[in-house]
Amino acid sequence: MKLYAGFAPNAFRVLAFMHEKNLDLPIEQIDVLKGEARKEDHLKRNSLGEIPVLELDDGSYLSESIAICRYLESLHPEVPLMGENALNSARIEMWNRRMEQQIMGPYSEVGLHAMPIFADKIEQIPEYAESQRRLTSERWAWFNEEMSDGRAFVAGDTFTVADITGMTALMISGFLDLDVPSDLRHANRWVNAVKARPSWLRYAKPV
Ligand SMILES: N[C@@H](CCC(=O)N[C@@H](CS)C(=O)NCC(=O)O)C(=O)O
Incomplete structure (x- = not known):
């Protein structure tokens, strides 16, 4: 898995979530201020031209910060950040x-x-x-x-x-x-x- 992220609020959501869970993933930096999220390469990952995006091992992509957090929580329940019951x-x-x-x-x-x-x-x-x-x-x-x-x-x-x-x-x-x-x-x-x-x-x- 790889996370496309950068210094931007919604990317922060996932990066902070991972940090709180002591979870490390390879990160590819996308510079939103330079317009990199809207470039063709990235539009292939997320048609909305936004970060964060999680690339899965089968080559598919998951967007939406909270969906990515939900997926990471399922794979790594500790430390729980989305509830336990x-x-x-x-x-x-x-x-x-x-x-x-x-x-x-x-x-x-x-x-x-x-x-x-x-x-x-x-x-x-x-x-x-x-x-x-x-x-x-x-x-x-x-x-x-x-x-x-x-x-x-x-x-x-x-x-x-x-x-x-x-x-x-x-x-x-x-x-x-x-x-x-x-x-x-x-x-x-x-x-x-x-x-x-x-x-x-x-x-x-x-x-
Ligand atoms: N609903 C999306 C919002 C993602 C989003 O708005 N990302 C912004 C950064 S905070 C972005 O990549 N913007 C790129 C642009 O507008 O060029 C999520 O929760 O992940």
Whole structure:
């Protein structure tokens, strides 16, 4: 197996997931900023022209960060990051979706609609970028309220893939200069905890 990845938020999701599981795979670097993900070579791997992509031993490809994480979790159940029983897995899935849609979503939209690199990918609407920018604060306020019960991580007492998805939003927030509001005590407690993870220290900046 080989992972096509690079310094980009969704690639971070898989790289951090592997790091948390102490899992090593050969990695081929794709430079998103240089447009390498949209080149013909890579379009053969993923018709959407995106990373991450996992190349399997039979030569086929798997895209979508969460699908790749799911596959790696099945092959390497230790350390479990996606749950260990029906209810626990469902709760982690619930929180992963929430972090993806409620927290990471607005950040991704700001990036897509405001960063020059995406100008030829979608029709950028600056007003929409601004409204999504404002929405990030509202969503963090919601998250802060959720975390006010004192739990250590997004889905409970242990670190899971839902935290990694949240960390991905933090990575985008760094590109956009759009931090978590400093007065949100519980949200910032979580931010400090995840920013101390080895996976963050290793992959949240270019390597
Ligand atoms: N839904 C996909 C999203 C993948 C994606 O958006 N990848 C971005 C990097 S974060 C990309 O490769 N963009 C390349 C480009 O737009 O040129 C996933 O979860 O893997």
